[in-house]
Amino acid sequence: xxxxxxxxxxxxxxxxxxxxxxxxxxxxxxxxxxxxxxxxxxxxxxxxxxxxxxxxxxxxxxxxxxxxxxxxxxxxxxxxxxxxxxxxxxxxxxxxxxxxxxxxxxxxxxx
Amino acid sequence: xxxxxxxxxxxxxxxxxxxxxxxxxxxxxxxxxxxxxxxxxxxxxxxxxxxxxxxxxxxxxxxxxxxxxxxxxxxxxxxxxxxxxxxxxxxxxxxxxxxxxxxxxxxxxxxxxxxxxxxxxxxxxxxxxxxxxxxxxxxxxxxxxxxxxxxxxxxxxxxxxxxxxxxxxxxxxxxxxxxxxxxxxxxxxxxxxxxxxxxxxxxxxxxxxxxxxxxxxxxxxxxxxxxxxxxxxxxxxxxxxxxxxxxxxxxxxxxxxxxxxxxxxxxxxxxxxxxxxxxxxxxxxxxxxxxxxxxxxxxxxxxxxxxxxxxxxxxxxxxxxxxxxxxxxxxxxxxxxxxxxxxxxxxxxxxxxxxxxxxxxxxxxxxxxxxxxxxxxxxxxxxxxxxxxxxxxxx
Numbered sequence: 445x446x447x448x449x450x451x452x453x454x455x456x457x458x459x460x461x462x463x464x465x466x467x468x469x470x471x472x473x474x475x476x477x478x479x480x481x482x483x484x485x486x487x488x489x490x491x492x493x494x495x496x497x498x499x500x501x502x503x504x505x506x507x508x509x510x511x512x513x514x515x516x517x518x519x520x521x522x523x524x525x526x527x528x529x530x531x532x533x534x535x536x537x538x539x540x541x542x543x544x545x546x547x548x549x550x551x552x553x554x555x
Numbered sequence: 556x557x558x559x560x561x562x563x564x565x566x567x568x569x570x571x572x573x574x575x576x577x578x579x580x581x582x583x584x585x586x587x588x589x590x591x592x593x594x595x596x597x598x599x600x601x602x603x604x605x606x607x608x609x610x611x612x613x614x615x616x617x618x619x620x621x622x623x624x625x626x627x628x629x630x631x632x633x634x635x636x637x638x639x640x641x642x643x644x645x646x647x648x649x650x651x652x653x654x655x656x657x658x659x660x661x662x663x664x665x666x667x668x669x670x671x672x673x674x675x676x677x678x679x680x681x682x683x684x685x686x687x688x689x690x691x692x693x694x695x696x697x698x699x700x701x702x703x704x705x706x707x708x709x710x711x712x713x714x715x716x717x718x719x720x721x722x723x724x725x726x727x728x729x730x731x732x733x734x735x736x737x738x739x740x741x742x743x744x745x746x747x748x749x750x751x752x753x754x755x756x757x758x759x760x761x762x763x764x765x766x767x768x769x770x771x772x773x774x775x776x777x778x779x780x781x782x783x784x785x786x787x788x789x790x791x792x793x794x795x796x797x798x799x800x801x802x803x804x805x806x807x808x809x810x811x812x813x814x815x816x817x818x819x820x821x822x823x824x825x826x827x828x829x830x831x832x833x834x835x836x837x838x839x840x841x842x843x844x845x846x847x848x849x850x851x852x853x854x855x856x857x858x859x860x861x862x863x864x865x866x867x868x869x870x871x872x873x874x875x876x877x878x879x880x881x882x883x884x885x886x887x888x889x890x891x892x893x894x895x896x897x898x899x900x901x902x903x904x905x906x907x908x909x910x911x912x913x914x915x916x917x918x919x920x921x922x923x924x925x926x927x928x929x930x931x932x933x934x935x936x937x938x939x940x941x942x943x944x945x946x947x948x949x950x
Binding site for chain 1: 797844857863865872
């Protein structure tokens with residue numbers, strides 16, 4: 445068992461600075477589902493939207509409670525996009541457009 | 556850490572018999588459960604199909620306002636905000652209420668007469684709304700482009716709160732008072748019992764209840780169909796987004812009446828915003844996110860407040876509005892179904908209305924005062940005609 449002090453230094457969610465101690469506290473209080481830990485601690489609500497921290501948090505839930513972790517939806521966009529970029533998009537973009545947003549890697553054309 | 560563990564929902568099967576079964580563990584269902592239990596009616600089972608706050612109660616922008624166009628809504632929201640103000644001390648939980656006001660913008664002069672009439676009515680009822688010129692509005696929100704609107708209505712007492720702890724507060728206190736809350740428990744069938752009351756079949760066993768409250772929000776037509784009742788409300792997808800957190804700079808919730816655009820800054824510093832968009836409204840609940848929403852919202856928002864163009868969107872999601880033909884809720888006992896109560900059709904404003912509606916419902920179900928609103932917003936009105944339409948509907 446890691447000591448309480450060091451548990452406060454283990455980061456589970458880097459975007460929102462949620463520590464192992466925070467996650468365990470949430471589970472102890474009964475907010476033990478992934479959706480509940482997200483709402484109680486803010487885990488997974490930053491730039492990565494859970495893509496880095498969700499599996500780690502799920503493993504803590506599985507190890508310390510009787511809850512079977514069910515993933516929450518990693519919200520779009522894939523990476524943060526400036527409103528100014530989106531504002532120029534209506535003319536070119538629609539729901540079927542697959543052009544990647546600025547700053548993302550272009551998907552190679554399949555021949 | 557010394558925070559005491561809050562009371563939690565039970566994982567056991569629901570008790571076999573109860574006085575009231577409430578279907579829907581959102582703000583409306585939990586609020587009604589708490590207000591009944593507080594008045595001594597604690598033989599209640601709340602049945603929630605998903606996790607707590609899975610529906611609209613956990614997906615809304617948290618706005619609470621007194622600015623409405625009908626006397627009924629203004630008076631109800633005055634009382635609702637009063638309850639919000641004392642909620643933290645009564646329930647022992649911080650709901651992060653911040654009364655920074657609501658600033659409604661009228662796009663052009665044609666909207667001004669209606670805005671003036673609404674302000675006059677609000678003032679008469681004790682709401683301190685003022686009509687502002689664009690430059691006066693800009694003194695409150697310097698980021699606004701004054702060329703984009705004709706005038707504004709500002710009530711400094713409207714505000715924004717954080718929805719999730721509000722639900723936890725109601726749930727925790729209701730459970731303490733004896734209410735059973737069951738999450739992940741779907742109601743799959745309802746049969747009227749021969750000697751009165753109802754038999755409910757759930758995914759965790761059967762429950763016999765003397766009375767039922769349908770507080771399932773956008774899912775309430777589905778629930779009503781289980782007893783053969785057809786409701787006129789329909790779900791409508793409403794999308795919303797949050798940006799990266801910024802230092803606090805934005806005091807009020809800003810909203811454009813004609814497009815339904817709104818944006819405010821949460822206590823976490825994120826700009827939370829949405830806009831009205833058409834959808835196919837085919838009767839099913841849809842919660843998928845669309846690129847069209849991002850581009851459409853960004854176009855309107857950046858035109859109105861150009862400096863926000865550099866702010867990045869972190870996440871978008873959707874929640875279901877519960878829309879009625881006359882833009883007013885449906886509450887009270889369903890005609891022809893004794894003991895089957897409705898608390899639905901709140902038009903995307905269920906969260907802000909729940910504190911007062913739950914209180915009035917608590918009085919009704921415990922044999923206390925029957926508020927006039929139960930006549931005005933009864934289901935029969937759609938058959939009887941003579942509807943009063945609220946015009947200030949948005950997020």
